[in-house]
Amino acid sequence: MPDIKAILEKLDSGDQTEVYKANLALFQYVHELGGSGKEEARAELAEKLATALTATKEQDENQRRRNAPPSHVHTVDTRNRLCRALSLLGGEAATDALAHCLKHFDCREMARWALDRLSGSASTELLIKAATEGIGEEFRVGAINALAHRRGGDVVTALRECSSDQHLEVRLAAAEALANQPDASLDVVILSAWGNGDTRAQKRIAKARIRLASTLADAGDTRAARKIYTSVLNGETDLAQKHAAELALAELA
Amino acid sequence: MTERPSTTRRQFLKTSAAAAAAPTIVPATAFGKRNHPAPSDRVVVGSIGVGDLGRRHHLRNRLLPNKRIEVAAVCDVDRNHRNMAAQIAYERTGRQVGIYRDFRDLCDRKDIDAVLIATPDHWHALTAICAMEAGKDVYCEKPLTLTIDEGKKMVETARRYGTVFQTGSQQRSNRRFRHACELVRNKMIGDLVRVDTHIGTIGSGDWQPVTTPPPELDWNFWLGPAPYADYAPNRVHYQFRWFSDYSGGKMTDWGAHHNDIAQWGIGADGSGPVKVEGTGTFHENGPHDVPGDFDVKYTYANGVELHCHGAGENGAKFTGTDGWVFVNRGKIECSNPELISDEFEFASDAVRLYESHDHHENWLDCIASRERCICDVEIGHRSCTICHLGNIAIKLGRELHWDPKAEMFEGDEQANGMVRKPMRAPWHV
The missing domain is CATH 3.40.50.720 (NAD(P)-binding Rossmann-like Domain)
Structure with a gap:
């Protein structure tokens, strides 16, 4: 194993060349450990990186009195790089550390990014929490976009909840994510996500319906798919969606 | 299809x-x-x-x-x-x-x-x-x-x-490249054994201090789905090619040309190799973080090997059991010169490939006819996949098994994690 402490020091240095070299060394090792039979070493590295990612500085008396949040040992740039490295290592230590990062505005986006790449229920749970309880529209949209690649009851429940959110962008992202779920009952949910949106929002809903129908057709539910395509074809929407519906109906015929 | x-x-x-x-x-x-x-x-x-x-x-x-x-x-x-x-x-x-x-x-x-x-x-x-x-x-x-x-x-x-x-x-819309692929597909060089593509190397570049983006450039929009990075002039415009958050380096830049021709000659449009392994060098001091030089070996289900190299004369060389043909933008050469002479004609029952003499005109023709273009989206996607597989294999440094139908690696979770790259919010596909 390379000297992780030395790598972290270089990553924190701010010197472009040193940071590049340290990053290269770190990721070469991360990639090397990705193969089968290296699970133990992979977990050990993930543990070390996770510890570094969450490490905070000792607070002095003044900071404690002010109830100031502890500051991290490593720079934001270093922590972002560690998030990316952990996204290729996985494991419990990685998700725990990324969960910690989700609470910190300075690197939560890269933590979300890393969770998006990870598979498994622990990362899904964290993304659901970020999507439903996260602070900030764009951050929540990112979490919803990540959930769009996952399936399961918990995911659908969370996305349904987001589809009736007060923020239009959150609702639309949820509608688009739901379009990947092979569940015909979601058509109504997707339609309702529009709310009082503008024309572009209306188009996004129509596109999501086309995609839902396609997901259903791929899953074998051609009847439900046909129903949605027919509804789009006969409804008020842009011509591109109607054309897509017509093409799909011809193929299903 | x-x-x-x-x-x-x-x-x-x-x-x-x-x-x-x-x-x-x-x-x-x-x-x-x-x-x-x-x-x-x-x-x-x-x-x-x-x-x-x-x-x-x-x-x-x-x-x-x-x-x-x-x-x-x-x-x-x-x-x-x-x-x-x-x-x-x-x-x-x-x-x-x-x-x-x-x-x-x-x-x-x-x-x-x-x-x-x-x-x-x-x-x-x-x-x-x-x-x-x-x-x-x-x-x-x-x-x-x-x-x-x-x-x-x-x-x-x-x-x-x-x-x-x-x-x-x-x-694909160039007569010389089509002719080379037609020679291969008609076994005029015997059974195809191996293809070598040479697509170029890159230098290390120089570091530039991060600075405020120029007022004319919407830097956040330029970054779009890529992870946030501070602006430096050499990250944008032509130079973006050498940063892995925005591109795949020479492997994708020129691989999308010559590996595309390799796929055409092999007859693997809509499919791809089943195995890939490769080595590459990364510049010691940056800033470019894509492979500078590389050698990647792809194996197709029929045993044909594609070797993609950085260094060497730019072009694609097909080697068969009875000869070879080399093609690039300036020339075509063949172990049997008769096959590339002006007098040469294919037999009436020979395999002929999609013929286009102008890429943009072919696009316009197809817009009118609604036929597929000579380099349709799936062809472009599959040729680009070859390049991405190469970059992933170089990074991981191990033999990878690829299922071209499922478009997934077999038994390598880390490699599969690289098939998709998360996007910065709010972007997604």
Whole structure:
């Protein structure tokens, strides 16, 4: 194993060349450990990186009195790089550390990014929490976009909840994510996500319906798919969606 | 493969009552000029990404001089680029074009039939999918994608919307490359054993201090789906190719040409290799973080090997049991010179490949006929996949097994994690 402490020091240095070299060394090792039979070493590295990612500085008396949040040992740039490295290592230590990062505005986006790449229920749970309880529209949209690649009851429940959110962008992202779920009952949910949106929002809903129908057709539910395509074809929407519906109906015929 | 759409988009527009309300550009050439196509045959094009390649090559040399095209709009996140492009269009045609910073606004225009995309690579999938979902036909520069998953999504979308899609791997529209592939496909060099492609190396580049982006550039928009990075002049415009958050280096930049030809000659369009392993060098001091030089070996299910190299004479060499043929943009050479002489003719029952003599014209022809282009989206996606597989194999340094049907690695979770790259919010495909 390379000297992780030395790598972290270089990553924190701010010197472009040193940071590049340290990053290269770190990721070469991360990639090397990705193969089968290296699970133990992979977990050990993930543990070390996770510890570094969450490490905070000792607070002095003044900071404690002010109830100031502890500051991290490593720079934001270093922590972002560690998030990316952990996204290729996985494991419990990685998700725990990324969960910690989700609470910190300075690197939560890269933590979300890393969770998006990870598979498994622990990362899904964290993304659901970020999507439903996260602070900030764009951050929540990112979490919803990540959930769009996952399936399961918990995911659908969370996305349904987001589809009736007060923020239009959150609702639309949820509608688009739901379009990947092979569940015909979601058509109504997707339609309702529009709310009082503008024309572009209306188009996004129509596109999501086309995609839902396609997901259903791929899953074998051609009847439900046909129903949605027919509804789009006969409804008020842009011509591109109607054309897509017509093409799909011809193929299903 | 999906069958040809039952109706064309144009037919659909014509038969739709709603189409009557849509605004239409009626080009000046519609009124009685000779040798000009009828207005119904003119394709109204929006040009997305008008930096060096998009503006100089596509807009100035290919779109504006073409009588079958009406350029209606230009789009770029760099104000200088979009204004220069609009000026070139005005000087050439005497007409003002729409000028856009946001490609979504351009795609909202109902009068635009098609878009030409020449953005940096990390924007190809997002802009192309947006355009396809808005009913536009697409010409998208190579390399088609930043990740394999993006390519899958682009193919799905193109089929869903009946899009005519041309990938900008224009060597397919060159007679010399087609001839080389036809020699291979007709076993004129015997059974194909091996293909070698040489696609170039890159230098290390120099570090530049991070600085405030110039006022004309919307840096956050330029980054788009890529992780946030501070601006430095050498991250943008041509140089973006050497940063892995935006592109795949030489492997994708030129691999999308010669590995595309390799796929054509092998007859693997719509498929790919089953095994890949490779080595590469990374520059010791940066800033470029893509492989500088490399050797990647791909094995196809029929045993044919593709060896993709950085160094060496640029081109593709096919080696068979009875001879070889080498081709690049300047020449074609063969172990049997008769096969490449002017007198040579294929037998009447020989395998002949899709023939196109001009990549842009082929796109326009297909927009009219609704046939697939010579470098359709799936071909572009599969050729780009070869390049991505190479970069992943170099990074991971181990033999990888690829399932070209499922488009997944077998038994390697870390490698599969690289098939898709998460996008920075709010972007997604």
